[in-house]
Amino acid sequence: MDRLLLDCGSGGKASHRLIQELFLKYLGNSYLNTLNDAALLAEIKTPLAMSTDTYTVDPLIFPGGDIGSLAVHGTVNDVAMLGARPKFLSCAFILEEGLQMSLLEQIVRSMGEAVKRCGVYIVTGDTKVVPKGVVDKIFINTTGIGEILRQPAPSGSRAKPGDVIIISGSIGDHGLTILSKQKGLSFEAEVQSDSAPLHNVIEELVVNLPEVHVLRDPTRGGLATTLNEIANQSKVECYLEEERLPIKEPVKQGCNFLGLDPLYLANEGKFILILPKDHQDQALKILKKHPESRESVVIGEIRDGHKGKVVLKTELGGKRLLDMLEGEQLPRIC
Amino acid sequence: MDFLDRFKDKTTCAKLLAKLEQELRAPFRFMEVCGTHTVAIFRSGLRSLLPENLIHLSGPGCPVCVTHEREVAGFFELAQRKRVVLATFGDLLRIPGPKAQTLKDLQAQGAKIKVVYSPLDSLEIAKDNPHLEVVFLGVGFETTAPTIAASLQLAKAQGIKNFSVFCLHKLVPPALKVLLEDKHVQIDGFLLPGHVSVIIGLKPYEFLSRYNLPAVVGGFEPLDIVQALLTLVSLKSAQVVNCYPRAVKPEGNVKALKIMQEVFEVGPSLWRGIGLIPQSGLKLKDEWAEFDAQIRFNLTELPEVEEIKGCKCGEVLRGILRPKECPLFAKACTPEHPVGPCMVSSEGSCAAYYKYEL
Numbered sequence: 001m002d003r004l005l006l007d008c009g010s011g012g013k014a015s016h017r018l019i020q021e022l023f024l025k026y027l028g029n030s031y032l033n034t035l036n037d038a039a040l041l042a043e044i045k046t047p048l049a050m051s052t053d054t055y056t057v058d059p060l061i062f063p064g065g066d067i068g069s070l071a072v073h074g075t076v077n078d079v080a081m082l083g084a085r086p087k088f089l090s091c092a093f094i095l096e097e098g099l100q101m102s103l104l105e106q107i108v109r110s111m112g113e114a115v116k117r118c119g120v121y122i123v124t125g126d127t128k129v130v131p132k133g134v135v136d137k138i139f140i141n142t143t144g145i146g147e148i149l150r151q152p153a154p155s156g157s158r159a160k161p162g163d164v165i166i167i168s169g170s171i172g173d174h175g176l177t178i179l180s181k182q183k184g185l186s187f188e189a190e191v192q193s194d195s196a197p198l199h200n201v202i203e204e205l206v207v208n209l210p211e212v213h214v215l216r217d218p219t220r221g222g223l224a225t226t227l228n229e230i231a232n233q234s235k236v237e238c239y240l241e242e243e244r245l246p247i248k249e250p251v252k253q254g255c256n257f258l259g260l261d262p263l264y265l266a267n268e269g270k271f272i273l274i275l276p277k278d279h280q281d282q283a284l285k286i287l288k289k290h291p292e293s294r295e296s297v298v299i300g301e302i303r304d305g306h307k308g309k310v311v312l313k314t315e316l317g318g319k320r321l322l323d324m325l326e327g328e329q330l331p332r333i334c
Numbered sequence: 335m336d337f338l339d340r341f342k343d344k345t346t347c348a349k350l351l352a353k354l355e356q357e358l359r360a361p362f363r364f365m366e367v368c369g370t371h372t373v374a375i376f377r378s379g380l381r382s383l384l385p386e387n388l389i390h391l392s393g394p395g396c397p398v399c400v401t402h403e404r405e406v407a408g409f410f411e412l413a414q415r416k417r418v419v420l421a422t423f424g425d426l427l428r429i430p431g432p433k434a435q436t437l438k439d440l441q442a443q444g445a446k447i448k449v450v451y452s453p454l455d456s457l458e459i460a461k462d463n464p465h466l467e468v469v470f471l472g473v474g475f476e477t478t479a480p481t482i483a484a485s486l487q488l489a490k491a492q493g494i495k496n497f498s499v500f501c502l503h504k505l506v507p508p509a510l511k512v513l514l515e516d517k518h519v520q521i522d523g524f525l526l527p528g529h530v531s532v533i534i535g536l537k538p539y540e541f542l543s544r545y546n547l548p549a550v551v552g553g554f555e556p557l558d559i560v561q562a563l564l565t566l567v568s569l570k571s572a573q574v575v576n577c578y579p580r581a582v583k584p585e586g587n588v589k590a591l592k593i594m595q596e597v598f599e600v601g602p603s604l605w606r607g608i609g610l611i612p613q614s615g616l617k618l619k620d621e622w623a624e625f626d627a628q629i630r631f632n633l634t635e636l637p638e639v640e641e642i643k644g645c646k647c648g649e650v651l652r653g654i655l656r657p658k659e660c661p662l663f664a665k666a667c668t669p670e671h672p673v674g675p676c677m678v679s680s681e682g683s684c685a686a687y688y689k690y691e692l
Contacts, residue, residue: 258451311692316344316556318379320690326669327428327438 004099009129022105023125026112027091031123039123041088045147049084051075052143060107060138062181064174064193067138068107070268072114073197074219075144080199081215081271083154083206084146086118092126094139107138118197120144146199149206158213159234159274163302166273166283168201168293169194170246171223175265176254191250196269201290205273209283214274217267221325224263226272227310228324238310240300240322264325274302341555342378350560351383357567361387363520364566365513365653367506368527369396369681370554376690378556388563391653392683394509394605395527397474398425399651399675399682402604404636405502406431409471412500412631413437419446419463421456422471423478425679430672432639453478453485453499460489460497469627472501477529479503479616480590483597486618486625498627501618504603506530507538508614514545518654523566524549525559528578533594535586539574546572553578597622604636606675607648647674650683657684664688 007014024033031039055071065073072089079086091111095104115122122142152158174193198217206212214234218226223245227238247262255262269292275283280298287296305311310322366372372392375381381390394400410431413420420437427437427449441447446466450456453470460468472482482499489497506527513519524547526539531551542549548569552562562577569575576582594616603615618626628634644662649655657663657676667673669685676684 306692309692312379314377314379315342316347316379316383318382319692320376320379320382321692323689 006097026108027122029121047148048145049079049082050145051078054141056139065195066110068111069114070195071140071142075142076118077198077217079144079146080202084148086120086146088123090124090143091122092141095129096135096137097132154212154215156230156233159302161304163274164277164280165300167299168270169295170248172251172262172265174268176251194269196292201293212275217271220266222264224322232308235307237303237306239303241313242315244299341557354564355385363389363522365391365393365521366525367393367395372686374554376686394651396679396681398679400605402606403639407637407639413440413445419466419468421448421450424449428678453482468497470499472499476533483593498625498630500627503616505614526551528553531582533587533590536584543572549574551576551578607651645674647676657687
């Protein structure tokens, strides 16, 4: 069989073959292999962090990753942002009839590699096959749970005046990569997605630092949107300095060319850390130890002034508002 | 250092700004007529650094903003036809049309709308979908017209029959003339559009001297803009000075002008907030009529529309009102729910005020 048939989602023998020969082959573990209606999670400490996300990225495979690894990293990161250690994932596929089996296998294999890298288990799953045209090839939903490492957990509402804002590396890489590969755009950039798991460095930060106020990964909507959310939730001003923002040259140039703003481009392997200035040096020391956050820098601070807003000090020295994006800047990037 | 970074140097910029402040003896109202200038002035933070008595006005320089309501109604009607794919630049997707709907709304209702970065991309869509009619939405100024002319020539050469252009192009100099004839409009000088000038050169601006108005052509990096403004306020007589010589030649882009002349002819055009301006638009020449979407789809007579009540985009576009002086600004009219087009496009002056001003 080189193409997926509707039968494979029927619940009958064809479904079972798909589960055995593909999903269990790459994703199997003692939880999933029982094939019960639900997974029994005996060893887990409360309180828990839980997060869900659905992945619809187009194209499915892109420089630096694919929808499979993205669906693992993305949810692992969301769980980690609560200062938690991700443990278990669920995974649901919605597949289009006629999908090439080799493509599906490539993606499931990539997911399998990603869960191993992250040290998490996919413990329950679901597969639906829908008629051609109902979805675009593969959509994946993953839900993750993890153990909260410390209380109170970091939250978008805990930023306080006097805190510093740190970003764990360059921004806009994922968004620009996807855009440059999307059909219909005759444009290529020498850049790749930053899709990566962040939970290891997060764990070290949360466990070792006296205080962590906010952890957020600036995915869709980018750095500007996430900081606006934080400013709103915490009722503070986020003050950013443009000349400190780490943006790679090809991303800058690609954005210039396409009229996009890297501050609004999605990231899939970066996080924002907000904490009291006193702990800044200790945080940077930890961040720089881990390859995924080696290029961490302080990009601004939390102030009392324009509450609920993000203020940007431009390279020129002027000040302006950095507003939230109105709608999509790009279609289907994650 | 990147070549363009030299035009962003903050030390040089601070020096020029200090000089600009010295030169200004009285309030000076300058108008830029290019959406890219509007955005560049706000985004770079330059606006917060300009001397207080240098008053910045945004003129009719955003192509989305000056597209007339009747033109919008025309392409909305076209977008809803069954076999039509409307290929457009992305910033038109949120422009409010009849019944306060947008192209995004029509798309959700099933209209086939494709965002492209170049009209040449829409030719590819036409080739891939021979059973559909691909219409490129030709909204823009002299800057975008040459690539559209080139894509039409390519369509003809390749015998692509299911491609046409809804030609709503506008020309900048005739609009400037209308502003200067309007006694409500108060301007002391123009910052002329850099990209448009790359194409048309300096000659089309010669008429400005008859109105005793100084003007400068400026680039888009912070230093380009400050240098151009410094020149503008220092000019002792009405003349047009090219402060963007690295891109703008006095004769313009001869090749682009030639290709435009082969495909387009000048005709009247409707401008939002201004009305009909003679000799201010580009229409396809008779020999290109087969590629004219308005002829192909029987839309030469644009639909009549009702005026949007309370919307002051017309006054804003002419620099009579500043966005914050419009009673709807940030109240009934926001980027979430734009009433007028100046709030829609990222290059619109109301949107820029809303988005960037502290």
